[in-house]
Amino acid sequence: MKKKILLLSTGGTIASKPGPEGLAPSIGSDDILSMIGVLIQNYEVFSKDLLHLDSSNIQPEEWRIIAREVYHCAAQYDGIVITHGTDTMAYTTSILAFMLRNVPIPVVVTGSQLPLEHPLTDGFDNLRTAFAMAASQVPGVFLAFNRKVILGARAVKIRTTGFDAFESVNCDYAGTVDAGGLNINHQVIPPVQGRFVLEDTLCTDVFLIKLTPGLNPEIFDMLLTMNYRGIVIEAFGAGGLHFIHRDLVSKLQKIADHGISVVVCSQCLFERSDFSIYQTGQKVLEKGVIQGFDMTTEAAVTKLIWALGQSQNCEQVRKIFSQSYVGEVAL
Numbered sequence: 001m002k003k004k005i006l007l008l009s010t011g012g013t014i015a016s017k018p019g020p021e022g023l024a025p026s027i028g029s030d031d032i033l034s035m036i037g038v039l040i041q042n043y044e045v046f047s048k049d050l051l052h053l054d055s056s057n058i059q060p061e062e063w064r065i066i067a068r069e070v071y072h073c074a075a076q077y078d079g080i081v082i083t084h085g086t087d088t089m090a091y092t093t094s095i096l097a098f099m100l101r102n103v104p105i106p107v108v109v110t111g112s113q114l115p116l117e118h119p120l121t122d123g124f125d126n127l128r129t130a131f132a133m134a135a136s137q138v139p140g141v142f143l144a145f146n147r148k149v150i151l152g153a154r155a156v157k158i159r160t161t162g163f164d165a166f167e168s169v170n171c172d173y174a175g176t177v178d179a180g181g182l183n184i185n186h187q188v189i190p191p192v193q194g195r196f197v198l199e200d201t202l203c204t205d206v207f208l209i210k211l212t213p214g215l216n217p218e219i220f221d222m223l224l225t226m227n228y229r230g231i232v233i234e235a236f237g238a239g240g241l242h243f244i245h246r247d248l249v250s251k252l253q254k255i256a257d258h259g260i261s262v263v264v265c266s267q268c269l270f271e272r273s274d275f276s277i278y279q280t281g282q283k284v285l286e287k288g289v290i291q292g293f294d295m296t297t298e299a300a301v302t303k304l305i306w307a308l309g310q311s312q313n314c315e316q317v318r319k320i321f322s323q324s325y326v327g328e329v330a331l
Helices: 029-040 060-076 089-099 123-134 219-225 248-257 279-286 297-310 314-321
Strands: 003-011 016-019 022-025 043-053 079-083 106-110 140-145 148-151 155-157 166-168 175-178 181-184 206-210 230-235 261-266
Touching (some): 043 060, 089 106, 106 123, 148 166, 261 297, 261 314
Parallel strands (some): 079 106, 106 140, 230 261
Antiparallel strands (some): 140 148, 148 175
16 A cells, blocks of 8 residues: 655745746645656655745744644654755754654655756655655654755754755764665664654744854843843854853853853764863853753754743753753763
8 A cells, every 4th residue: 555645845945946036936745746756656645835935934933834734634644745945954854853742654854956847956866765764654853865864853954055965963864775775774763752742832032152262251141131041052172162361151150040041062063062071161061051962053952942942941941951852962
């Protein structure tokens, strides 16, 4: 029996056509299905247009739309494929992984670097991989691109135009495609541990800051006046912040005193941060910051947005970050 797959279209390059102001999403899910034809002959495919947006315009409001649609449709299908623009795709896959707790079917997000109508598009190959993963009966949220399948909360876009646009950071691929077909690495895929629930209450008052030498600590005072509830800091190396000349560390105490959750991870793309190694890192730990360890920036930001939606109590947020829900961190 053919697997029932739902295709949800949100726009992006894969659905774009050239216009007077450049590429813009112009084709819908039915058009995509008619174009990929033979690629989906082994599946029973249904389609629905959710959005027609460049992914730069996909924000928390759109995340909720996508998550709610998946939640309401999951019981009717064996898998779901979502077409999406590449620029914010890793943020979307990360937040969907958190919002769709214990999703019982594969939810696979994909797109392309060239429009589907372009003669050299990578879209056909990416859709082929996405549909294969959606029919795999392996539950979870995934990103499929360039014959690779990545855990949703481990994906990072690393190239602006190359077809090998995404990498699985600090985690092996969830799947790869070669002459043997789709090879799934079950060891990296977190098991379903409970009933399927939609947790779509989010707190968007989260700010991401990348440290640079000489950064003025007063920026944290500004964030206080703007009523941010969470801050993600990309620190140096294994977790360094400067405290000579410009004392960032003491500012973090003020932030903590105001009940704002601070997550600190590394600017380095690979390997984990560890604040116990250096004096600067230990000073930060004393101020109550939350370690990001080997999380991607996309996962750290979206997990904080999601965690603060569950509770704005700093200790509860810390407890949430002490767990790995969807393989987002190796604790």
